[in-house]
Amino acid sequence: MFEPTMIIAGASLVGLTIVAGALLRAWHGWLALKRQELERTRASEEHDGGSSIGAARIELSDLKERIKKLEAIASGVDL
Template sequence: MFEPTVIIAGAALVGLTIVASALLRAWHGWLALKREELERVKDTHDSDSGSSIGAARIELADLKERIKKLEAIASGVDL
């Protein structure tokens, strides 16, 4: 009836279809995961933008104060 070559080719085609559909489903899942991570990071940056600027200003003021103290020590002036 059917030759073994036709049966093997059909089984290979079915197997290839199953593997391709599984990989495509995994790819869509991975893309959804990455999309969710990007949205989470974007939401975090939107809500924290004001506090990070304030923290940077405080750190900059602290560094300026340290520089003044080091310059005073280098010139021999006691604070």
């Protein structure tokens, strides 16, 4: 009635089901963590009064102006 092949197949199926369930639970936990991170960054942007992208653009334009001034000084041109 119970052949060794059937027992091994049944045990493998049970083991595969357990592993798949554990991986699915881990996946849902990881997605929940990423959602929390996104909500935290959105909340911090609202509290800061603006986007960090806008601040980065302003800083980038300031750096470009400094580079232009330094290039002008290096070439001997007065601003």
